Amino acid sequence: MSRKVVIDSEECIGCESCVELCPDVFGFDKEAEKANVIIEEGADEVCIQEAIDTCPVECIHWE
Numbered sequence: 527m528s529r530k531v532v533i534d535s536e537e538c539i540g541c542e543s544c545v546e547l548c549p550d551v552f553g554f555d556k557e558a559e560k561a562n563v564i565i566e567e568g569a570d571e572v573c574i575q576e577a578i579d580t581c582p583v584e585c586i587h588w589e
Contacts, residue, residue, distance in 0.1 A: 530566040537585035544577035
């Protein structure tokens with residue numbers, strides 16, 4: 527069983543750094559002005575980890 531990536535939408539500030547790093551995994555909800563997860567599992571874990579490490583508010587994590 528692989529890990530799932532999640533975004534705490536309450537904490538997200540909409541900087542889009544995760545979307546820029548991993549556009550296949552993360553999307554952006556323009557209405558809510560927040561990032562969201564397109565693919566929860568099975569994506570490039572190295573790319574996801576880079577997005578986790580880059581997030582300025584640390585709202586992305588593995589579950």
